[in-house]
Amino acid sequence: MKSVILGIVTAFSLTAVAVAQDATLAPPALHTDAIPAVLEKAVDGFIRPGYSHFRDEAAALETDMRALCVAPSAVELDKARAGFDSTVRAWSTIEIVRVGPIIENNRFERILFYPDRKSTGLKQVQAILAKPDESATAVETLKDKSVAMQGLGALEFVLFGTGSDGLLAEKDSFRCRYGAAIAGNLVRLGGELSTEWDRPDGIQNAWKHPGPGNVVFRDGREAVTELLGILVHGAEAIRDQRIENFYKGEENNTFPKQAIYWRSGQTWTSIQGNVEGLRSLLKVSGMDKLVNEDSRSIVSSLDFVAKSLIRVAGDINPDIETAVSDPIEREKLDFLLLNSKDLILRLSNDYGGAIGLTAGFSFSDGD
Incomplete structure (x- = not known):
């Protein structure tokens, strides 16, 4: 090697x-004459498709998570884990864009709180799993909690961390419903990013002109x-x-x-x-x-x-x-x-x- x-x-x-x-x-x-075409292609050929792809993968993941909650099985757990992997791949490609709407309202940290050198997110996720809080099982209320509790890092622990085998033990368990809410929150964030970049008079117009x-x-x-x-x-x-x-x-x-x-x-x-x-x-x-x-x-x-x-x-x-x-x-x-x-x-x-x-x-x- x-x-x-x-x-x-x-x-x-x-x-x-x-x-x-x-x-x-x-x-x-x-070459200033090439600038307009380059900026247009960056927006329409990479940024906008990247966010919409992330949103769509997160939506498929949410569907898989909710199916797992309704009917826990090894097959459904494998599908949810595969959906997580696909969402990670989609996010990782567009993750490099750290300008514009993604840095507003802590959207980036809400999707991915990393690096977490003091294990802040891990401790918060473990705490809520140990002492369930129903407000973490709905997107509307989860989005107002700590950013470390509502993104990919938190969902990874739900699906792969200590105690994740418990997802098979109980229908509509708190852990599963919390994970489904996280996936739903990712859909919400991906949707917001797509909406912001798709508006003709918004950030895309600023980039193109x-x-x-x-x-x-x-x-x-x-x-x-x-x-x-x-x-x-x-x-x-x-x-x-x-x-x-x-x-x-x-x-x-x-x-x-x-x-x-x-x-x-x-x-x-x-x-x-x-x-x-x-x-x-x-x-x-x-x-x-x-x-x-x-x-x-x-x-x-x-x-x-x-x-x-x-x-x-x-x-x-x-x-x-x-x-x-x-x-x-x-x-x-x-x-x-x-x-x-x-x-x-x-x-x-x-x-x-x-x-x-x-x-x-x-x-x-x-x-």
Whole structure:
């Protein structure tokens, strides 16, 4: 495995040299004539379909949860768990978008409260399961409770955590009805996000028509900077919050139970989805059209790195304790650490430089 990884890393290095050579052929330039089409494709080809897909998967999950409550069986539990997995995949792809309606009213944290380093959410979920509160079994009242109790993390514990076998023991159990309410809350949140992005005069209009009268983007450069910021921050979150939260390398301690979705075995599904989201947004929006033709190999190299990360993540043992302790699996984890950092730098420095953003540019404050 190590020789394979080294071979890929070497290929990345050679690609980086080629990109650097290409970048010297033409001065940095942002092709402003391509901006409208890129922004429209980002919104209509990635963001809006991403939220609607998440909403639809959550709706199917709610249906499965309610069926489990009405007629508990191993078959229905397996369907509900599979529905959870599908919802995680749908969310993980669109999760990289952390701008606009998702950051209003704590929607992001309501869908996914993570990282939870102090186990705040876990303790709250365990407490309500130990001492049932009927107000947690209806979306209308659950949505007003702690954000840590109403999203994917809470539902994962309901379906996969300690005591989840009890879902089979009793018809309409509190645990099951609480889980169904969580799924319903995800549908509500997904519906709100879709509605906000689908309104012609709302956030999509602000993205598609930057200009002096636009309260969000005064010009196309600001909008493109925000778009690239989604990619950069998404790549940073993959490395800093998804991987390093439980694995920092061979010389450091490991914390497998701090990995996202470790109970359900969906850690790598989530990370693959995050990277696939980055790759899809980059390709669907046509961001290569914003740079000089001689610099477009930068985008090809980004796609190459992203596909390699997806492939290796899909080959790691889903049992996180095994993944962090087995030498062969750790080589794959080290690969993810190394090349997720490479992805960040290629997005921020190489692509950012190709559209004329200066070194040290901050995507967080837009200057």
